């Protein structure tokens with residue numbers, strides 16, 4: 001057994017090296033290419049610093065720089081097609097010429113996957129933003145990939161349905177980007193992952209072929225489920241142009257409460273108690289530590305909680321319920337709160353229960369605003385990891401200690417080490433907030449964090465993906481055989497290596 005694993009590992013390593021050597025060289029976009037694109041797209045859909053368009057570089061800046069302003073590309077050309085056919089013709093040309101393509105949605109990704117590494121062409125999906133169909137009986141929504149997540153929620157609201165996905169970036173991120181990153185977010189506890197709720201996809205493959213798997217069937221066992229490959233592929237296998245997704249019936253009643261806990265050790269028993277008492281109406285269980293809460297308040301995310309409510313709190317949990325009947329749901333939630341307060345060894349200090357839709361939104365605004373608050377405070381090193389729930393605090397504390405031992409925990413280097421995340425999904429967002437991105441801080445954090453995660457058999461990416469940030473660290477979560485098969489799949493779909501080069505796989 002050992003011998004054969006050993007052989008597989010050696011072969012995989014050899015092939016890895018060979019693949020790296022044989023990666024095709026990519027071409028830069030030229031003025032001739034721009035002239036060709038002008039035959040496919042109207043002038044208003046092309047930005048290019050190349051002649052004859054000579055667009056100002058500043059106009060391309062939002063496409064070349066990521067949300068965190070951490071990753072920077074040098075693309076000369078951004079194309080904004082309106083139809084799948086246009087995407088297909090662009091991709092076909094790029095494949096023939098060997099031009100790298102970066103598919104870009106809302107550019108809210110947090111791992112540097114959505115911007116070029118060098119001067120690849122950016123293919124922005126924002127102009128493909130129409131709902132194609134919605135069936136209120138089955139709840140199946142079919143939409144262009146460039147539809148903004150929040151606009152889909154607004155579209156579904158009068159039909160009493162919701163998108164089974166919600167995240168802080170909803171005002172900018174697109175459904176195609178969500179699918180391509182297999183985004184998790186705030187509703188995963190209730191509605192599961194996109195691998196379950198996405199029913200079909202339309203994808204332009206790297207040679208320009210349109211793969212039409214835009215089925216609206218709940219059940220379809222006809223061989224390999226190809227669409228699953230594109231969910232979470234981060235644009236490395238093709239361009240998602242259409243999405244069919246199962247929307248969920250809108251809950252008739254929603255409540256939320258922020259609970260202040262004296263210590264982190266109480267989070268897990270609280271989760272167990274909340275699951276037991278709220279059962280089918282529990283829809284979110286989100287954790288954030290005191291330090292990141294203070295940052296949210298400082299940077300105006302949600303309304304600050306009363307001082308007396310949070311005195312002595314080490315961390316907080318936001319519990320949301322979604323159900324079918326207000327009285328029933330309130331009775332259950334109040335029952336949970338009473339039993340928590342009356343317990344001989346209370347798990348919580350106190351709780352702030354929303355009493356109105358605006359308070360409901362305000363409590364959520366604190367949790368949803370944490371990512372933004374962190375980025376307003378400084379330069380964030382973001383580690384989005386899956387570890388056993390009991391290890392959340394250990395990971396944050398160990399990282400803080402590591403930085404302290406390297407003499408980096410002070411206002412001019414690392415200002416904060418904070419943790420928040422989706423406890424219900426085992427997903428911790430470990431954020432290190434620094435004055436600047438520096439090689440010293442990065443060297444202190446990596447591979448330290450990845451080794452820590454691997455020691456718990458966790459995942460180095462719970463939901464943000466690998467992007468450009470973690471290609472070198474993929475092996476902490478995936479074995480050699482898995483990585484080798486990922487490479488083979490990539491080569492099969494994209495032999496010229498044009499699709500989002502340098503992302504996911506090195």
Ligand SMILES: Cc1cc2nc3c(=O)[nH]c(=O)nc-3n(C[C@H](O)[C@H](O)[C@H](O)COP(=O)(O)OP(=O)(O)OC[C@H]3O[C@@H](n4cnc5c(N)ncnc54)[C@H](O)[C@@H]3O)c2cc1C
Nearest residue numbers: 105106107108109113168174176177178183184185235240
């Ligand atoms: C404030 C904030 C909160 C966030 N909260 C969460 C959260 O709770 N959960 C979570 O999972 N993420 C979260 N994110 C990360 C990010 O919003 C998600 O990864 C989101 O799904 C990205 O969508 P996008 O349209 O912005 O994609 P982009 O950032 O544009 O692209 C992301 C990746 O997908 C590829 N891509 C985009 N569109 C397509 C397409 N049509 N076809 C093929 N490939 C494509 C890109 O090449 C890139 O690799 C958050 C980000 C911010 C800024």
